[in-house]
Amino acid sequence: MTPAVIDDTTLYAVLAPFAAAVVAPFLTRLLKHNAAWPLALVPALIFLHFVGFIEPVSRGETFVAAKAWAPSYGINFSVYVDGLSTLFGLLISGIGTFIILYAGGYLKGHPQQGRFFSFLFMFMGAMLGLVLGNNLISLFIFWELTSITSFLLIGFDHLRAASRRAAIQALVVTGGGGLALLAGFILIISATGEIEMSVLLGSPDIIKDSGLYLPIFLLVLGGAFTKSAQFPFHFWLPNAMEAPTPVSAYLHSATMVKAGVYMLMRMHPLLGDTVLWTTVLPLFGGVTLLVGTILAVRQTDLKLMLAYTTVASLGLLVMLTGTSHEKALEGAVLYLLAHSLFKGALFMVAGTIDHEAGTRDVTKLGGLRKAMPVTFVAACLAALSMAGLPPFIGFIAKEVLYYGTSNIGDLGQLGVIITIVAVIGNALMLVIAAAVAMKPFFGPKVDTPKQAHEGPVLLIAGPVVLSVIGIILGLIAHTTGILFVGPTLSSLLGEFKQIDLHLIPTEPTPVILSFTTVGLGIALFTQLDKLRDFTASVLKAIGWGPDQGFDQFVSGIVRFATWLTRLLQTGKMQTYMLLTFFFTALAVLLPGYLTNSFPAMPKLPEYRFYEWGILLIAVLGLFAILVARTRLTAIVSLGVQGFAVALIFMMFGAPDLSFTQFMVETLSVVILALVMTRLNLSPRDHRTVPARLLAGVVAVAVGLGLGLTLLSITQQPFDSTLSVFFTEFSRSIAHGRNIVNVILVDFRGFDTLGEIAVVVLAGLCVLALIRVRTKPDTVLDPPPERTGQSQNAEAR
């Protein structure tokens, strides 16, 4: 079905959060934390906009809208609205609304709260652009933008080293994966000639038939697996918990980490249902599920427990998407929806507990149910959904996915293995859900660092609403199926499907599997402490993980760079110069020698006496360099030769060039002389005679080579197209009579812009080099902090 073209409102919906990001700091300065209320209107309105799509999309309609961006490269800012993107759009804007409110309460009084809102909104816009992206290139840009905003948010508390490390780690892993994705997209574009996702989806076999399927598959996987924290790239996600809790709830559970899953789901019609797909994805997804749940059991920090179950859930989603089985995919969609709701809520609960009780270590929490009744209820509702108990949406998700995995006929043994992995994973998930929801609230009251009491409305609105939606969606299962799950599943399958969901299970197998899961989960929960000690000791025995691997990788790169630099940069200026000039000589002389095309000796014109005079000055200058006793004399003599050349330019009608040459020569002499005195070089040249001879030979070769090259250039027929053009148009187009200047600032101004940028950079580098040699105590104009430090050091 061809997508219908709609107006630009959806494009503005994507851009609206960026506008909010600009306004947020000012509004926060004005209204303090209450700025959250008006700011939350932005995502709320976006949410309402997407609500309008629910009904037509559930009838199988799709929509596109586009604005030209760089049309000469086929790059547009375009959106594609179908079941999958509507679901994601609703989740991002809906959960986003409550996250903004929550951030208002959580960071109340924080001096940088405005900046925090700003980052959150930028992320929101990037994420919307990603899930709605139709044009592959603009989709990629939003993809990278989510990595960058995630970096900013994880590193928000930038004074702590752990935050900075986690931020850089997340950026390196997800950004690196992003580059793989870009390569994959470029391959798709070159293999198919199409750049719009909606067009690609119109002919599903286009990539599979192109012969580039394997590299495209691997590269897209590289992007998706890093973003969605699949083993062995999972380590950045738990570390990202350094971010303030609103970020963990929003980016690192409900939305951003799902971008990888989104990409796999989006690409499923194009890349899915091949042997490769149904082998690789379930394998990595399954391993991630088990690793994630096992690591979660070990933790005692509420946020880390939730973070590892997020890793596990992402593994489950990838595993299910990898089966390419209709029912299992339906389970994946349901689980995606359920997970976003309960995990977002649970993270906010964990943050509220942390905020009100002062700790989020489960072993130090207990008996909070009386002090925080609303949070307690929200936590229970979300945890029950996570545990997969009726009548929550999580229960239906689990029923459907069990039905799917246990019915994968054509995968044979693999279906059984996937089902077993899913059961174990879900049982462990139940353990964590129980631990998170029960431990802090039940049992005797434990003394916490702060006197715990119920959080303010801003903090509890999110968890309550999200967890209640979790139960409502479960109760109206049939409608949920028609409005949300069916359309999304249609996107995954590439054909319109309507599904019929029931809260009451009709098949026997999933019910049995569910009972097994719950039984296993409860059994494991009673042994939680033993389980925790056991996994801790196993992990200690292994002693190495990808997290350390990342550090080793980074330090390895640094060491390699140092080694390579040492190899290439000996630090001896003379060696650099000699090598540079040697190869210059080779480059200008060798082609002439090989092709035997040295220029003919030109006929010397009749020189006038003053022309001879200038030539004589130049030669005298050169001679003076050779016989100079001190280096300073040599430098000045070089200037003499340069001035002579400037005079020659002047005589042959190039005043601009000559002018510049004069100045450059003057400044070169001044700066070289200054460098000499600055570096405390000995006034004389102490090189040995052979070294001097070698340098002399190379110098003569370069001079000869350049001279010959110039001669052969002047002996070519002169193409005057450019000169004619410039002479003709310099006055009429550019209003200038000085052609040289007009070329520099107008006709080729873009080149000049690049050149002056180089000049600025070179200036900065030279300045840095000079500063390096200066000892701190002789810095003339030291920054104030530094003075303070050195004074302190002296005082000690």
Added chain:
Amino acid sequence: MRTVIFRTIAPYLAALMVLFSIFVLLRGHNEPGGGFIGGLIAASALAIFGIACGVASVRRAIVFHPMGISGFGLFIGALAGVVSFFRGQAFMTSQWLIFDFFDVEVALSTPLVFDIGVYLVVVGAIGSIALALEERESD
């Protein structure tokens, strides 16, 4: 180098050179000159002033850090290219504003702004290097 004559005359010389550099900069579009050469002249003025009267007095005289001047030059150079966007033209398309001011034709243009940017970049960068190198001598 610090003879009385040189020290006395250097400020005037430097001032004249800066004035001349601005003249060279502004005439550049029609006569020999332009931002680059003008910048070089002004940079040598700073260098001479620095040799004669010490770097500290140069730094005081130019108020801003020379690298800051250089960066500002790059900024307005790039900004001059953006103006054309507002008329829907490509980056760096030149825009001209020609009007009569007391019967004298005045031509203001984005290439002129760009050339001033080039001038500032060169003054800043070269001046900054020269001053940094001279600094050791004065202490």
